[in-house]
Amino acid sequence: MSSKVKDGTSCSDYKGGVCIDGICEPVGCDQVLGSKATVDACGLCKGDNSSCKFYTGQYTLQHRANEYYPVVMVPAGARSIRVQEMDISNSYLAVRSLKKGTYYLTGDWTVDWPGRFQFAGTTFNYQRSFNRPETLYAAGPTNETLLFEILLQGKNPGISWEYTLPHPERKHNYTWSIVRSDCSAPCAGGPSNALLPLGTPSWPLTLTEAELCLPQQRVHYSRVSTKAICLQDQQMQVNSSLCNPHSKPAVGSHMCNTQPCPAYKESTSLWGLSESSRPGTLRPIGLKSVSISWLQTLTQCFCVVCSMVTSNTGQIRYRQA
Structure with a gap:
């Protein structure tokens, strides 16, 4: 008959480890043979006790009658539960389901x-001897709330207790936020795509010929676009599916920088026009002056280049380009 147990047999119910060739070898919480890795008070292998909160206290009230007295209530999910007398006494620890x-x-x-x-989903180790205080310990976690009591017999020796609970999971807040683009232009209408000259004019220039430049103008309207993004705790952008779709704000684009663009003058001559021409008068070189009434609304106009812009009132007007 063999004197050795089968390899891999647990050494005992109290300590982690397995028998290998008749010798008890340690097994860490990482399930590696010979490893010294242990579980922290929070139940995390190789942890540092940072993932849970510790609860500790003492019960030192004295009573006249010998009776059951509540010491501490430990909620479900508790780990590393330890309840023990602070001195040797004739009293006893007791536990019941709340x-x-x-x-x-x-x-x-x-x-x-x-x-x-075995109770409450875990194993409690109850120790009592004639020369040591009583101790009750369980690694947990428990699956129900327990009430620890003392069956008092004479003087209360004092009871100390401790246990841990996981940190409550932080609930994140997900809200919509509006992101706006920059305005597409610094002033109303923005720069024209193209300012096309009238072509070779005939003299004297008439209002009808001047109006021919209008269809050749293309106008930019200054706009800003908006979009909705989902933020976690008003800080980090996350997937939009985490935000409430029913509270998503309306987005799109709208006009911006609607103030009129400032007028400016052209310093070069065009089509042979003299820079010395006065506002409202076109003076072709070598030809007599021709006064054109529609140009009188412009300031310091020295060339026949026009653009169309839209003012805040939506009316069309001319400005010097």
Whole structure:
């Protein structure tokens, strides 16, 4: 009959490790043979206890009657639960279900022996000896709320307790935000795509001939476009599907910089026109002056180049290009 157990058999119910060739070899929480990796108080392998919150306290109230007294209520999901006496006493630790009301340990004035107890989804290790304070520990997590009590027999030795709970998940806020583009031009109408000259004019120039330049003009209208983006906590842009589609703002484009563009003058002559021509008068070189009434609305006009812009009132007017 073999004196060794089969390789891979657990060394004991109390310690992690497996038997290999008759020797108990440690197994870390990463399931690697010989590894020393351990689980932190939050239940995270190789963790640093930063993923959960610690709750600690003491129960030191004294009572005259020998009775069950509540010490601490531990909620479901708790880990690293430890409840222990602060000194040796004749009292006993007890545990019951808050929802069911039934006792899992030392209930109805019946004291349980030390050992391992399975309840609330985890295993509790209950230790008691004649020369050490009582201790109750479970790695957790629990699946129900537990009420830890003391069955007082004489003086309360004081009970210390601790447990951990995961940090509550932060709920992100997703809201729509409007993003606007820059205005397409600095003033009303913006620059024309093309300012086409009238061509070779006939003299004297008539109003009808001047109007021929209007169909040749193409006008830019200054516009700004908008779009909606989804922001997480008003900081980071995320996928639009995370925002409420029913609250998405209307987007599109609209006119901007509607103030009139300032007039400017052409410093060169065109079609042989003299720069010395006065406003409202075209003076072809070598020809007599011809006064044209429609140009009198322009200031410092020295060339026959026109563009069409739209003012704030929507009326068409002429300006010098």
